[in-house]
Amino acid sequence: MTPNGAFAVGFVLIALAASNPGPRGLALLGALVLAFALIELRGATVIALRRAAVVVLPLAVFMGLVWVGFVGKAPYQIASATAGTRDAALAYVATLSGRLFLIVVVAQLVVLRFRALTPLQLIRALALPASAKRVLVVTLSLIATLRHAIDRAHTALIAAGTLTRAASLRNLLHGWRLMQAVWLSAITIMLGRMRDKWPVENTIARLDRALASGEARPFAGADRIWLPVVLGAGLLILLADRVGGAP
């Protein structure tokens, strides 16, 4: 399977999860995602499920708190101005959390499918314009740079007595200075790279060569099986709750 095929399959699966399928459709979609995971990732499926749980579980608790605990009605009951129940609110939050869980699982599966590749190799294999690939590579590199900049600026502002380690009013008042220091630090780093480091090391030209080398095949191999399967199953998922009466 190529990264392009995996991203296309992932896009279709996520669009299906977002299309608000009914219970039958959601069950079919879950089975399809599981089949994709087990065939394409095998053992790594557990990692994707665990990561998705870490992202969605706190979200589900938060939504439960707001909708079951506070509002006590499901949105459709509010929309139709009927008497609401906490059970209906709970069912609504559970369904929505299930859809979100599937979305995060699919995103994780697509990324984990190519865990053996470095981010640079993965981006190189995508059928995207060269400038889009360059932006993605530099964005990933800059997120790491910003993380270092945050650590440095945070330590410096604590040493200067502007911020404190523990939560405090001082941190609230001067928090924007941390943002300013991080921004200036990132700009300085980038100015240094663009003016001195990159021209000397010929980085941009080398990056372009690295991104251009190797063929970025749009779809090949297992893509040609998965894409029709997912599109066909997608049609079934969309129709599952519209035909055959209520489940």
Place this chain on the structure above:
Amino acid sequence: MFTTPRLILIALGAALNFSIGTIVYLVKLPIYLDSIGTILTALLLAPDRMAAFFCAWAAAWASLAVSGLVNPFLPWFALTDVAIALVAALVVVGAAKIFRERPRRSGPFVAQVALCGLAIGIVSAVVSVPVVVYLFGGVTGSGSAFVVALFLKSGQHLMSAAMLSGLVNDPIDKVLQVLLAALLYRATPGDFIAMLRGPAPAIR
């Protein structure tokens, strides 16, 4: 249009959106702060509104691509990001001169921050409401869900609760974002801005 320094700016804007937006999302504040990089990108390219729009849009979508792994709600607000980039290019770029004036004149500075923040806030609220209501039934994972819940509890219809929540949250959030972007813009070294605006060799 997409010179190397501008591609770097897009990446910087995306990284800024991702870093601050993720922190705010995880602590469930009733604001977002996930477009500071988008607004700043537009400001740094003033007065070229066309470049400001396309680069701000690219920064917003690049951060969506990365943030989607942490916040599964975000990709559905892709159109809101386009609207924010457009208003930033049309309105905020016009205030760039006042934002960078030295010494700073507090009156015009505050007025422009409020005006630009309100414009972006109202537009983003209007564009986001259909997504919030039809796709998620008013439920999103951000702290603004509390505000929707408050309006629902007070007897509002779902659509009007989501709209009112948006009109309460978004302008406050966007005024704060424009303020932070303006402060970062003031602090940005002039030679970096010259590099972005100057005739650098275009890359393919």
